[in-house]
Amino acid sequence: MKPGMSLIKHYLQFKDFRAEEYAYLFERIGIVKKRFKNYEKYTPLVDRTLAMIFEKASTRTRVSFEAGMYQMGGSVVHLTTGDSHLGRAEPVEDTAKVISRMVDIVMIRTYEQSKLEGFAASSRVPVINGLTNEYHPCQILADIFTYIEHRGSIQGKVVAWVGDGNNMANTWLQAADILGFTLHVSTPTGYEIDPLVAGVSNTGCVKIFRHPLDACRGAHLVTTDVWTSMGYEAQNAERKVAFNDWCVDTAMMAAAQPDALFMHCLPAHRGEEVAADVIDGPQSVVWDEAENRLHAQKALMEYLLLGRIG
Ligand code: CP
Numbered sequence: 001m002k003p004g005m006s007l008i009k010h011y012l013q014f015k016d017f018r019a020e021e022y023a024y025l026f027e028r029i030g031i032v033k034k035r036f037k038n039y040e041k042y043t044p045l046v047d048r049t050l051a052m053i054f055e056k057a058s059t060r061t062r063v064s065f066e067a068g069m070y071q072m073g074g075s076v077v078h079l080t081t082g083d084s085h086l087g088r089a090e091p092v093e094d095t096a097k098v099i100s101r102m103v104d105i106v107m108i109r110t111y112e113q114s115k116l117e118g119f120a121a122s123s124r125v126p127v128i129n130g131l132t133n134e135y136h137p138c139q140i141l142a143d144i145f146t147y148i149e150h151r152g153s154i155q156g157k158v159v160a161w162v163g164d165g166n167n168m169a170n171t172w173l174q175a176a177d178i179l180g181f182t183l184h185v186s187t188p189t190g191y192e193i194d195p196l197v198a199g200v201s202n203t204g205c206v207k208i209f210r211h212p213l214d215a216c217r218g219a220h221l222v223t224t225d226v227w228t229s230m231g232y233e234a235q236n237a238e239r240k241v242a243f244n245d246w247c248v249d250t251a252m253m254a255a256a257q258p259d260a261l262f263m264h265c266l267p268a269h270r271g272e273e274v275a276a277d278v279i280d281g282p283q284s285v286v287w288d289e290a291e292n293r294l295h296a297q298k299a300l301m302e303y304l305l306l307g308r309i310g
């Protein structure tokens with residue numbers, strides 16, 4: 001791998017890209033998806049290697065990055081805390097210096113954002129956030145592409161966030177700021193979004209509601225996530241009590257726009273954050289959303305490694 005660290009583009013938070021880069025990416029994701037659906041071979045990343053580091057569990061992120069890299073002609077190395085020296089206290093900066101001399105791009109799922117950023121600062125190659133405690137940008141990239149596929153531009157629309165002020169909520173807030181939509185947020189007391197973590201100075205793009213049904217009124221998209229994110233399992237019992245009313249049900253969907261969509265990054269817990277008849281109902285696009293992780297991340301890796309195509 002050639003040095004040239006100043007030219008490296010990482011994807012560590014949603015706000016790392018500008019609106020016009022997202023416009024390019026959303027178009028590109030559509031092209032990459034269409035090729036895949038038509039069984040057209042497209043292998044621009046031959047001889048490129050992706051290292052994936054997972055310090056937390058994953059189904060979708062693992063499969064979509066791994067399958068996506070192979071489909072584009074590259075190869076993949078998979079590491080976890082338990083089977084690497086990350087779990088034996090080798091500094092993340094040293095790990096980054098070594099791995100980035102051997103591969104072309106790295107995806108990391110970890111706990112603190114600061115660990116990901118420490119890795120990226122010492123990496124010679126692009127680093128992608130595959131989920132941290134603070135953000136999940138690859139998921140929101142796929143979610144907004146899914147919205148656009150179904151309903152067109154998200155600009156000027158209302159997205160309702162019902163539930164924990166977590167990594168997904170922070171990332172939705174960054175996306176609202178960059179892409180020009182409004183985020184309605186309803187969280188239980190004590191689980192609010194922290195604007196400092198979200199890092200959004202334009203508070204005009206967010207409206208806070210005490211009651212989740214009020215947040216859903218007039219929304220074009222209603223979305224939620226688990227009550228307890230990975231890494232917070234010790235709080236599970238108290239969260240079950242605090243989040244009891246934050247279950248997206250048919251009454252909340254009825255308060256939204258008649259053609260509102262429902263999204264969930266998955267995995268979901270039916271009967272907790274979402275009622276089964278919502279997630280399995282006609283307004284839910286969760287399976288398209290999950291599939292689009294594949295197409296979105298293929299376009300993302302192509303962009304980070306090759307720049308704009310065409
Ligand atoms: N939505 C998501 O990131 O799923 P996994 O935890 O299965 O990767």
Ligand code: NVA
Pocket residue numbers: 131132166167168225226228229230265266267
């Ligand atoms: N907020 C969840 C998302 C899982 C994809 C978590 O961090 O566990």
